[in-house]
Amino acid sequence: MICPNCQENVLYKERPSYTCSKCRRTFALEPRANSLRLHDARFLRVAAKLTDNGRMKITESQFWFVLSRKTLNSVRGPRSGVPTAIGCLAFGLPVGAGLCFTGVAVGGGAYFLVVLGALLVLAAVGGAVGNVQDGRKRYDTLPLSPFREQAMARWKFAYGSLPPGIVDDATLRRTPRPERPRAALLCADLAVASFLAANDLPARYGVEISTTVQALPDGVPVVVLHDAGAIGSVQVLAARDALPGRRVVDAGLRPRVVMKAKGAVVPHGTAPSAADVRRLRAAGTLTAEELTWLADGWWSPLVGAPPVKLLNAVSTVLERVTGSADANDPDRRRAETLGFLTWPDAGTA
Template sequence: MICPHCDASLLRKERPHNVCSKCRRRYALDPKTNPLGLHDLRVRRVVAKITDDGRLPCTPGHLWYALSRRSLRSRPVGGAYVAVTLLGAALLTGGFFAGPAPLAYFGFVLALLALVLCLLAAADRSQGRPKMLPGAFRRDVLEPWVKVYGELPPGVVEDRRYPAPGGASGAGQATTLLCPDLSVATLIAAAGLPERHGLLLVRDLPEVSARGPVIVLHDVSAPGLLLPWRVREALPGRRVIDAGVPLRAVRGVPNAVPYRDHQPGGAVLSRLAEVGDYTSDELAWLRKGWTYPLVAVPPGRLLDAVSRVAERVGRTASADRGRAAAVGFLTWPDEGAP
């Protein structure tokens, strides 16, 4: 491992208790003891990449996904298993036709064992499961980092500081942005999008403004894909804009790496089936708990996408207000006025 302070190359015995034996300075993460194999230099490189060298904010959620992404990829069946299967088949064939019977028996057992191992590897239930969940990431990565360096990596915004819904950043605005993901809501608030576009940023349906359009930002999961429909049912007559990640934009796309979360309930899947927008294969994929989170979208791309939707909704709302003013609709009293 390379010391993040003096750049010395250290063997495991040369860095006891996360202290460099060359410069005697403590570092936060050791790849031999961290479940994700992390070290301080890699964390800094990843933070620099997702924040565009500090020009954009990111949150612990974005950092968790970026550092977990490599381990989330489905693992192909090992080449060694395949080679052993072929060897066993060759021994079985040779022993059956030309060799002694024990050789054929041995080949049969070897081929059968390797085949079973191949099938178990292909059906591995741990595939797509995060090695470290967000809570453990905070405990085992962020807390040691803060203990050593006194703060989160530069550019990482603490998502525990998410502003209270309905606060000054968006109170009284005509358009609501509903985003259940804490990390993404924090990113949007930190980037100043509510003030720039006149948005009320909320995380739950009961917090949605009493009037105006609602932009729904969601992940690719069974509950996430159902959220816009839930909002439309709860707010009949309101304009609801689905600004979430489309399922077909990520499923089967090599660079889009989902992970497996809790399996959704039957009621959620039944409702999605009733919607009629998803094939049986897509519903089966969602039933297994596959999820593509919003934090998987790089912060720059996500903020650009939200800004474009907010600008489009704002232009439409302005045009509607202009048409209403021409016929005197804006002289109507507010709801609840005497």
């Protein structure tokens, strides 16, 4: 590892207790002590790239998603793992056993059937084991809490503060609210809400950001930002029910955006209730393919979307809702050239 202080290459045995034996100075991250194999140089490099050297703010959770993207599940379906393993056994075992039995019963030159049947049985068992292992690998994700303990807390201990541009997930709670909001933004994910607040969206657009319907200001349009999942999609319908007569704009992450998007974080969770699926189908805003995808339990977290794309997309919606003349902002023009997820147009009630 290259020491971040003296830039010397130090072996593992030469850096005990997070201390370089050559310059005697401490560092924050030991690659062998964290599951992401992070070291100080990579931590700083990724942070600088994501935040444009501190000019844009991102939250700790967003930083974790970017660092963990390669190890997070990115499977979109059909579901693998145990169900597929059962399918392998259900087909391979009876067919293979039948071939073996036929070969033995016929005898003579039919023994090749025994060999073929045995190979099929072995293939079925091997396929089943492989699918179970693959399913476990796909469904496991690296936890966020250990990342905070192993990386973020260690960094603060070593350097006194996080790198420029990285803010904590509760920044929203310390952000002043506009006195006369022109619109409200409802986002149940505190990390995403804090990300938007840290990038001055409340001041730029006169928007009040809330994580619950009950905390929304009265008499202004509401923009709902949500995950690509059944729960997130239902949140829009629930907001419209709770705010009769108010303009409610669905600016959430749509399933069709992430179902096939390369690199999108798409874990498998608990299937939604039948009532929620019926409610989404009756709303008529999702395609049959999207409904099937959601009903099977697939989803994509909003906090896992590329930060610069997310900021640009929300800014675009708020400009439309509030009539803000901010389209020529240089930061926004730069943001439009980055990221890889295509964001959908927002629909209105």
